[in-house]
Amino acid sequence: MALGFTVFSWRLLDLQVNRADYYKAIATEKHCARQTIYSRRGAVMDVNGVPLASNEPVKTVVVDASVVKRPEILLELLSKHLQIPLGQLQEKLTRQKWDATENKMRPAPYIVIKREVPEQVAEALRTEAASKNLRGLVFEQDSVRVYPNGNMLCHVVGFVNRENKGVEGVERSMEEWLKGNDGFRYSEHDRTGKEMVAFRRMERPARDGANIRLTVDMVLQDIVEAELDAAVKQFRPKMITCIVMRPGTGEVLAMANRPHYDLNQREGVADESRKNRAIMDMIEPGSTFKVVTSAAALDCKLVRPETSIYCEHGRFMYGGTTLHDSHHGYGDLTVNDIVVKSSNIGVAKLGIMLGDQRLYEYIKRFGFGDRTGIQLPGEIGGIVHPPRSWSKISITHIPMGHEVGATPMQVISAMCTIANRGKMVTPQIISSISDSSGAVLASYPPVEVRQVVPPEVAEPLVSALKEVVSKKGTAPLAHVPGFEVAGKTGTAQKTSPGGGYEHGKYLVSFAGFLPADKPELCALVILDEPIPGNTPYYGGYIAAPIFSKIAQRAARHLNLVPKAEFLKVGGSLVENKRGNGQ
Amino acid sequence: MRPNLLLHTHPMMSPNRRKNANLLPVAKIFTAIVVLVTIGGGSLYYVDAKNELHRCGQRKKELERELLAISTRDEVVTSRIAKMSSFDSLRKRQVIDKEAFARLTPVGDTLVVRMQEPAGAPRETQVRTVSNLQPNR
Numbered sequence: 086m087a088l089g090f091t092v093f094s095w096r097l098l099d100l101q102v103n104r105a106d107y108y109k110a111i112a113t114e115k116h117c118a119r120q121t122i123y124s125r126r127g128a129v130m131d132v133n134g135v136p137l138a139s140n141e142p143v144k145t146v147v148v149d150a151s152v153v154k155r156p157e158i159l160l161e162l163l164s165k166h167l168q169i170p171l172g173q174l175q176e177k178l179t180r181q182k183w184d185a186t187e188n189k190m191r192p193a194p195y196i197v198i199k200r201e202v203p204e205q206v207a208e209a210l211r212t213e214a215a216s217k218n219l220r221g222l223v224f225e226q227d228s229v230r231v232y233p234n235g236n237m238l239c240h241v242v243g244f245v246n247r248e249n250k251g252v253e254g255v256e257r258s259m260e261e262w263l264k265g266n267d268g269f270r271y272s273e274h275d276r277t278g279k280e281m282v283a284f285r286r287m288e289r290p291a292r293d294g295a296n297i298r299l300t301v302d303m304v305l306q307d308i309v310e311a312e313l314d315a316a317v318k319q320f321r322p323k324m325i326t327c328i329v330m331r332p333g334t335g336e337v338l339a340m341a342n343r344p345h346y347d348l349n350q351r352e353g354v355a356d357e358s359r360k361n362r363a364i365m366d367m368i369e370p371g372s373t374f375k376v377v378t379s380a381a382a383l384d385c386k387l388v389r390p391e392t393s394i395y396c397e398h399g400r401f402m403y404g405g406t407t408l409h410d411s412h413h414g415y416g417d418l419t420v421n422d423i424v425v426k427s428s429n430i431g432v433a434k435l436g437i438m439l440g441d442q443r444l445y446e447y448i449k450r451f452g453f454g455d456r457t458g459i460q461l462p463g464e465i466g467g468i469v470h471p472p473r474s475w476s477k478i479s480i481t482h483i484p485m486g487h488e489v490g491a492t493p494m495q496v497i498s499a500m501c502t503i504a505n506r507g508k509m510v511t512p513q514i515i516s517s518i519s520d521s522s523g524a525v526l527a528s529y530p531p532v533e534v535r536q537v538v539p540p541e542v543a544e545p546l547v548s549a550l551k552e553v554v555s556k557k558g559t560a561p562l563a564h565v566p567g568f569e570v571a572g573k574t575g576t577a578q579k580t581s582p583g584g585g586y587e588h589g590k591y592l593v594s595f596a597g598f599l600p601a602d603k604p605e606l607c608a609l610v611i612l613d614e615p616i617p618g619n620t621p622y623y624g625g626y627i628a629a630p631i632f633s634k635i636a637q638r639a640a641r642h643l644n645l646v647p648k649a650e651f652l653k654v655g656g657s658l659v660e661n662k663r664g665n666g667q
Numbered sequence: 668m669r670p671n672l673l674l675h676t677h678p679m680m681s682p683n684r685r686k687n688a689n690l691l692p693v694a695k696i697f698t699a700i701v702v703l704v705t706i707g708g709g710s711l712y713y714v715d716a717k718n719e720l721h722r723c724g725q726r727k728k729e730l731e732r733e734l735l736a737i738s739t740r741d742e743v744v745t746s747r748i749a750k751m752s753s754f755d756s757l758r759k760r761q762v763i764d765k766e767a768f769a770r771l772t773p774v775g776d777t778l779v780v781r782m783q784e785p786a787g788a789p790r791e792t793q794v795r796t797v798s799n800l801q802p803n804r
Contacts, residue, residue: 140746205743231746233746233750233752234755235755237753281721282725283724307758
């Protein structure tokens with residue numbers, strides 16, 4: 086007996102002491118598990134908190150075929166609620182898996198029937214399954230990214246892929262903030278698989294993603310989108326872009342492009358529709374670029390606003406080519422009138438006076454050739470060739486906005502610089518970042534880049550731009566009743582892929598701001614190859630009225646106070662080409 | 668001779684015989700019972716505490732599930748509200764439900780009245796006219 090007890094005691098010591106670690110490891114492997122606590126992706130919203138991208142809880146319906154007792158009833162139920170054909174379900178449920186312990190094929194314990202099932206559908210299915218005492222049905226929590234506004238602001242918001250990772254737009258550029266951090270928990274399970282909560286071990290809670298608040302105002306965005314849709318209907322352009330900004334702070338209040346797409350239905354969408362043309366398209370800005378040349382010439386004190394320049398009556402021979410004025414042949418024009426009348430010859434002569442190097446420096450100072458730094462992915466810097474690459478006639482073409490590749494964002498940024506009396510600010514699309522409780526984690530105050538030209542140079546330019554929006558200028562149709570508008574038209578002939586320019590194809594634009602003396606909003610409208618119909622093929626006739634309609638509605642939304650002296654353009658009503666008397 | 672009950676002796680008893688031979692060791696028994704009850708009670712209390720721990724764990728799990736269900740329902744409702752109140756949705760409804768939206772008309776400029784900002788109150792040191800009436804002199 087003593088021997089027996091000795092053996093048992095030895096065995097006890099062996100198990101509890103000698104091989105304790107070994108058996109503990111086996112037990113841990115069998116009963117302990119690391120459970121991931123998934124974080125929620127942050128939301129994207131407009132400046133007023135209107136949700137633009139959010140998460141909708143959904144369920145994944147899973148069947149454990151190894152415990153299903155009445156498959157025919159279960160199949161019928163699943164088919165009814167999930168709208169899946171019976172044959173397809175039958176094929177899934179009959180799947181078998183090799184069981185190593187029993188050495189035979191067994192019904193699979195984890196069969197995904199359907200993902201992204203809406204909560205109410207899952208609840209109805211669960212209730213009916215419970216009432217019929219059906220076993221084997223499991224619902225896993227999941228979420229799907231939804232974009233409540235569909236195709237509005239689609240190029241700015243962007244979307245996520247199946248792994249919930251941002252692919253385009255703000256979803257991509259702010260991925261690090263939006264994604265959050267998954268947590269984890271080590272816990273033990275009993276032999277039935279139920280978690281023993283009392284034995285939970287190390288745990289780190291999930292940190293949900295931060296919420297991103299944009300500078301965009303969805304009311305203004307809606308105004309812009311509606312006007313763009315009307316313009317697409319009327320002019321059927323290849324492309325149309327509109328950007329609205331607050332010049333003083335650089336906040337982007339609205340940004341829209343056509344073509345566009347629905348963020349909730351991305352299958353089969355053409356790449357052309359997904360492009361954010363406001364920052365990815367390279368265009369020759371045309372006459373809107375004349376403000377850069379004029380500002381440079383004024384800042385270098387080569388000319389004053391009242392300096393007279395001979396504009397060759399519409400034909401200027403230079404470098405073996407002939408340069409024409411598109412609107413009219415002019416004799417002597419002041420620098421002010423060169424901008425007002427948009428004289429190509431006048432601005433070419435200003436460019437010649439400046440010289441290659443100085444013109445190039447001012448073009449770079451105005452931000453062309455570099456990214457603006459807006460917090461959106463895929464922005465390009467455009468192309469500004471250095472003077473050593475210029476041809477003999479570049480000095481006459483570049484001042485009027487040809488031989489320069491610029492994005493619409495750069496064009497409106499340059500116009501905002503003039504509106505700001507020479508101060509350039511970085512365009513901003515993100516207003517602030519906050520956590521799920523609303524506490525602000527980061528905010529983005531205005532960033533001043535540099536004083537491009539002093540206010541005393543910008544001021545006469547603003548005066549000239551005011552005159553553009555008058556009967557004397559090229560854009561009387563850009564007038565907004567009650568406000569003094571300043572702006573510049575652009576009508577750029579499009580380049581041909583084989584070199585030279587295409588006949589009859591233009592890029593028309595208008596960039597303007599109001600109120601001219603204390604600008605609250607600046608907007609740019611660009612149309613690529615519009616079909617003008619009976620409308621003259623100029624920016625002042627096509628893009629300017631679109632600007633006027635957007636600005637008029639935006640001014641009311643922003644509560645800008647109109648002034649009686651600006652109700653009419655130059656004392657008489659100007660009829661809008663769409664038939665609305667102003 | 669009579670037995671001495673106090674000393675538990677009898678005149679006929681051998682002096683070598685041990686005293687208190689048939690008596691129960693009450694003190695020892697009592698101590699043993701107390702110890703056993705303490706250990707047993709403690710063990711039972713331990714088991715009960717462990718069970719309570721498990722019950723609390725299960726309750727915690729249930730509450731976590733309830734909380735998750737409530738927050739999920741909240742998210743679903745929030746998502747539905749966002750969808751239904753989105754500009755896109757309202758515009759689509761405007762097209763479908765023309766009658767309901769027919770009463771909504773854009774506000775024209777003729778319907779907008781703008782109030783002038785009231786003149787600010789004069790500062791303390793500012794000279795101002797109190798009255799145009801001249802006093803009788």
